[in-house]
Amino acid sequence: MLQILPVNVKVLVMGAEAVTIVETAPIGSIKHCIVGLPDVGLVGLIAVSHIIHSLEMPEVGHFESDILPPIVVIHKGDPKAPFRVYSKEKLAIITSEVPFSTATLPMLARAIVDWAKSKEVELLISVSGTAVQNRLDIENPAVYGIGASSAEKQLLGKADIEPLEEGFMVGPHALILKECQKKNIPNVVLLAQSHYQYPDPGAAASIISALNKLLNLNVDTKQLLEQAEEIRLKTRELMQRTQRSMQGMQKTQEQEFPAMYV
Amino acid sequence: MFEQMEAIEREIDQALEEFFYERSMWDIKTGRIKPLTYVTEAEDRITVSADLPFVRKKDIKLNVGEDTLEIEATMERCVKFERWGTVQRSCEFKSFHRVIKLPSEVVPEESKAKFKSGILTIDLPKKTKGYRIEIE
Numbered sequence: 001m002l003q004i005l006p007v008n009v010k011v012l013v014m015g016a017e018a019v020t021i022v023e024t025a026p027i028g029s030i031k032h033c034i035v036g037l038p039d040v041g042l043v044g045l046i047a048v049s050h051i052i053h054s055l056e057m058p059e060v061g062h063f064e065s066d067i068l069p070p071i072v073v074i075h076k077g078d079p080k081a082p083f084r085v086y087s088k089e090k091l092a093i094i095t096s097e098v099p100f101s102t103a104t105l106p107m108l109a110r111a112i113v114d115w116a117k118s119k120e121v122e123l124l125i126s127v128s129g130t131a132v133q134n135r136l137d138i139e140n141p142a143v144y145g146i147g148a149s150s151a152e153k154q155l156l157g158k159a160d161i162e163p164l165e166e167g168f169m170v171g172p173h174a175l176i177l178k179e180c181q182k183k184n185i186p187n188v189v190l191l192a193q194s195h196y197q198y199p200d201p202g203a204a205a206s207i208i209s210a211l212n213k214l215l216n217l218n219v220d221t222k223q224l225l226e227q228a229e230e231i232r233l234k235t236r237e238l239m240q241r242t243q244r245s246m247q248g249m250q251k252t253q254e255q256e257f258p259a260m261y262v
Numbered sequence: 263m264f265e266q267m268e269a270i271e272r273e274i275d276q277a278l279e280e281f282f283y284e285r286s287m288w289d290i291k292t293g294r295i296k297p298l299t300y301v302t303e304a305e306d307r308i309t310v311s312a313d314l315p316f317v318r319k320k321d322i323k324l325n326v327g328e329d330t331l332e333i334e335a336t337m338e339r340c341v342k343f344e345r346w347g348t349v350q351r352s353c354e355f356k357s358f359h360r361v362i363k364l365p366s367e368v369v370p371e372e373s374k375a376k377f378k379s380g381i382l383t384i385d386l387p388k389k390t391k392g393y394r395i396e397i398e
Binding site: 136195197198199228229230232233236237239240 | 287295297298300313315316341355378379380381383
C-alpha cells in the first residue's frame with residue numbers, strides 16, 4: 001500500500017521560513033479546496049464551518065508562521081493553531097478562527113496557493129460575502145462568481161452562478177485569485193450578498209447552496225439556518241475584530257464602482 | 263522588504279494590544295452583552311444599527327438623548343454557553359445593553375426606529391443640519 005508522507009509547504013521570505021503548512025495527517029491529492037476566512041459578514045468562515053461539521057471532516061494540518069498572531073485556540077481540551085486545514089476524501093477546506101492583518105496577506109495567499117499546487121488541486125474555491133446596503137430587504141441572498149479563466153467561467157455558468165461583471169475585490173481572496181492566475185491554478189471566487197458588519201448565516205447558506213451545485217456537495221443548510229441567531233451571538237467578538245482588520249485593508253472599496261470602462 | 267517587515271511587526275503589536283487590553287463585550291455579573299453596532303453619519307441625520315439576535319421587538323427599549331443613544335433589549339430566553347471565554351466555564355446572558363455616543367447632537371423627538379430580521383435601525387435627525395447655499 002502506498003504511504004503518503006506529510007509534506008510541509010514553505011514560503012520563503014528574506015531567507016527565513018515565513019509560512020509553513022504543517023500536515024498532521026497524510027493527505028493525498030485533492031480535487032477541490034475551499035477557502036473560507038474571517039471577512040465580510042463572516043460569510044466564508046460560517047459556510048466552511050458548517051460544511052466541516054456536516055461532512056465530519058477531520059483536521060489534517062495547520063499553518064505555522066512568525067507573522068501570525070501568537071494565539072492558540074483550545075477546543076475540547078486540545079490546543080490548536082487558529083489557521084487550520086481539514087480534509088476528507090478529495091475535498092479540503094482551509095479556514096481560520098482569527099482575522100489577518102493586511103501585511104501578512106500576500107505571504108498567506110502564496111502559502112495557500114503553493115500548497116494547493118503541491119496537492120494537484122483541480123479547483124480552488126474562495127468563498128466570502130459582498131456587502132449590500134439593502135441586505136435587510138433580501139430574503140435569499142444571491143451568489144456571484146468570479147472565474148480566474150474562461151474554463152472556470154464556464155463551470156460557474158453550468159452551476160447557474162451569476163458572474164460578477166464589474167467591481168473591486170479586496171483582501172485575501174483577491175490575492176489568492178492573483179496568485180492562482182500567476183501559477184495557473186484553477187480558481188473561482190463565490191461572493192454572497194451579505195451584511196458588512198454583522199455575522200450573516202443566511203448569506204453563508206446561499207454560499208453552501210452554490211457550492212452544492214458547483215461541486216455536488218449535498219450539504220443541507222436547514223440546521224445552519226435554525227442556528228442562525230446562536231451563530232450571530234457567538235461570533236460577535238470575532239466579527240468586531242474582523243471589522244478592524246477589514247478597515248486596515250480598505251475593504252469598503254468593494255462597494256465602489258471601478259472608474260475604468262475600457 | 264524591510265518596510266514590509268516593519269509593517270508586519272507594527273500590526274502584530276497592535277493586534278496583541280487589542281487582544282490583551284480591549285474591553286470585553288460581555289459582563290458575567292449582570293448577564294449583559296454589548297451588541298454589535300454600526301453608526302453612519304449623513305449631512306442631516308445619523309443612522310445607528312444594532313444586531314440583536316434572540317430579541318423580539320416588544321423587548322427593546324431605546325433612550326435617546328441629545329448626543330447619546332442607549333439600547334437595552336431583553337432576550338426571549340436566557341442564552342447559556344457551556345464554554346465562554348478562556349476562564350469562565352459556563353455563563354448565562356439575558357440582555358443586550360449599550361450606550362452609544364453620537365457624533366453630533368440630534369432631535370430625540372423626531373427619531374424613528376425599525377426592527378427587521380433581528381437588526382435594529384434607528385434614524386436620528388441632526389439638530390444642526392447642513393446649510394444649503396443657493397448658487398447665484
